[in-house]
Amino acid sequence: MSNVAPHASAYMGRMLQPLTKAATRMRAGLLCSLPLILSACDRAVLNPAGQVARQQRDIIAISTGLMLLIIVPVMILTVIFAWRYRKGKGGTYDPNFDHSTALELVIWSAPLLIIIILGALTWSSTHLLDPFRPLDRPAVAQDADAPRENMLRVQVVSMDWKWLFIYPDQGIATVNELVLPVGRQVRFDITSTNMMSTFYAPTMAGMIYAMPGMQSTLHAVLDKPVTAEGLSGMYTGAGFADQRFKLYGVPTARFDQWVAEAKGSGRALDLPTYMALVKPSEKVPVMHFAAVQPDLFRRVMERCVEPGKPCMSDVMRHDMGRGGGNPHDVRPGAGMTPGRGSAPLHGDKPEGAIFKSPEEKGSGEHFTKPTHPNQARGVTKPGDATNRNMTELSPWRSPLDAAAARA
Template sequence: MKLPKALRWLASLSMLAFLLLSSTGCTENIAVLNPIGPIAKQERELMLISTLLCCIVIVPVLILTAVIIWRYRDRKGRKATYSPNWAHSTRLEVIWWGIPIAIILTLAVITTRSTYALEPSKPLESHSKPLTIQVTSLNWKWLFQYPEQGIATVNELKIPQNVPVRFEITADSPMNSFWIPQLGGQMYAMSGMAMTLYLQADKQGKYWGSGANFTGTEFAKMYFDVESTTQEDFDQWVAGIKTNSPALTLDGYKHLAEPSTSNVRAFSSFPEGLFEMTVTKYATSHNHGVSGKEMQDNMHNHGVSGKEMQDMHMHNQ
């Protein structure tokens, strides 16, 4: 049955309106489009600018495709110009080659500048001292160590509002990817490497973090809670863990590192130099944002001698 022309146009406009409303109304539910930190905000701006620039080409092409199909369709009384020998138009060639080239060059400049500006190991400008958190990817859980506070947690991350966080990231498992969408882009967690990522939360609230790589059977459960609080609440949280939680021993870490899922856990202390031991036990010097000297200084500050490090290696083999 052939629908009336007015009804076909109404259906088309309704579908277009639905797509526009659905795509704009769900931005609050899309984490990367609802940033709460300076890095994530800059990344959202980059995505929006890139999308708008691409739309300069994509939208006219889609519209012209529909117009051409409609205008040059086979029907009686067709009034479109018939030009079988037409082959070239300098004006059109300049338009459909010049505009994409200009957009690509613009994207290249924007992307290059953003790449340097958003270098993950670049410290954030702030009047507050950065908080260091050492992140270890395990199968299938996340271990967070707070070296300055002397505590550790599993699948729970708490940070003060408006304080830059210096994440030092490694893995004692297959490669994974550390990602908190509303704070910033992901950073790979790899065994034998210490990666650095600076992020910051500008608002208080609870957010979602996860591993963004396939790492085996239970990879889908490798997510963690992120909470941004006031400095006072953060200090109380640390004090509560130090008072009420058990210590993480080397034997406990060895058991924790075995492939398994885990609920949220907390530890009042952890072995000194545990993060450095995890990085160096794979006998590689590769790192990103953490120099070999910094690693040695961390080990020295933690009072870890060469013999103790060797004992740790033997204990975890």
Template sequence: MKGRTLRGSISFLSAGLALLLSGCSNLDILNPKGSVGLAERDLIATSVWAMLIVVVPVIALTLLFAWRYRASNKSAEYRPKWVHSTGIEIAVWTIPTLIILFLAVLTWKSTHELDPYRPLESQVKPINVEVVALDWKWLFIYPDLGIASVNQLAIPVGTPVNFLITSDTVMNSFFIPQLGGQIYAMAGMQTRLHLIADEAGDYAGTSANFSGKGFSDMKFRTLAKSPEEFNAWVAKVRASSDTLSMDRYHAVSEPSEKDPVRYFSTVDPKLFHNIIARYNNGNVMDNMKDANCGPKG
């Protein structure tokens, strides 16, 4: 019963936040369609509830004190020599300490559970997607299928997706709000992200890191499809007459804005590796630990 009450409170708070933030462009984060996104939304709601335990009483007491000790209230007790209250001291130290401890445990637990490098547990074989951030578009390579697309990502519903992410330009941030958290795409480096879509749909994807004049249109669509529909999409891509060799890639990677969706029926199998290696004298930096930017998850 207690667990259901907590989940109900979290859902209620999320709905309230959605209403209050109805004018915000990233409202999708409060309407998750995957287990990772759902866990992140619940974490946000839980953190807000914890902080409101301090914020709401402080606001209420501020208004109460202003009313209680207003100049016109002659009945308020005047104690100019009052200097100490054991009860107040206990309250102002104990309550914040307990909240900090709660948030510390929550942070430790959620940091490990929601580590973007941590593979998702599933009986379904994951699909691998290599992501390259360009100026100002996204290139998605399916190494196991030998196909690629620009500004459109298709994934099967209920299937974990293992993303390998890099950039062939300035730093970007790969973000699908309804499926889960963002992670940086950096030239010469390979970061990782694991997501899953639990419901079929057409979800927005974007860069969450400013990257120049074409940044505002650096968007893509994520198509979460049934296995049959996904296979049909793969067949559609393979029917394309366009291919993505290293020479063709140089033309595709040229800066451009508002790029339409494009399909490539074949891809150089070493393309993703070569994009990273060109910045590292032929070596591939596998994660942020290699660049002294933090530990590997």
């Protein structure tokens, strides 16, 4: 038996040697891939270049920290309780335990306090980061020439599957390229041509819906130069994955130079060009347009770009003016045919016929005359005042009594 043990140990060592080498290679592979794993932490949401995106990142960090105040202690106490109150040697197992006031206070007060703090944080950030609300304190400009008080307007159109950016004050337009001056507040007016999507530039601001026939608004500002990417966060069909655009934050002088370069492209975004551009297409390269069809964004939003198609505002104005009504009267239902239960346009609401006597209702071809002289009152004259005479029902008799009397 003394000779068997060394042979067994050697045999087991030879068997475990491949496993040991595999474990060593696995550890080396994990160590080599660690920089790649850590590099993935540098995401756009956690590396903002705009004032709004930075506040949103802070909200995420604060919310995560508050939730960890519960998660981490619970995980630690789970191990401590399992070890301390175990059944066995050294444990304090108590099968009759059913209540602890101190423990109940801790269990309920801590989550309640965190919920109150998160609710206050949500309420304040919802109002402060309202996308329709201009920013109170824009970021400090990087250079003295940046016009801080002059808000830049950009009109955004989500198309299948590309992005159209119109600069109405500069008179230019681009496809899949958004260039913004650093330190200057921007107002985005956002709509869509066909399907609902989302305009999302993570390094600049949050995600805003782009809807056909409607306009969304976003106020944002970049406070440092950046080269990033924007995208649509909602699935809209085959080319959804490639509906992305380049975002550049540049100094004011470089932005003015870029506008001059776009004006020198010599290509105009007129209605025929737009009708060709609006057709579904994927992986569209960057385009610059030196001129834009006047009022193009409004016509896209009101879905009347096609020649001869009426705009939504014209249709609504026509509907409000139906029947000789005042087209400038924008009250609900003004100039339109009133429906059942709607408020009258002029005067008081007319009284229903059921509340009128036969003399008030008059006569006409739609009134049916009694067919039998002994017919009960109220059948042919529902509005007669005598129908309100209830003396015949006193004393009151049950319908079952009447049926028994007839039997």
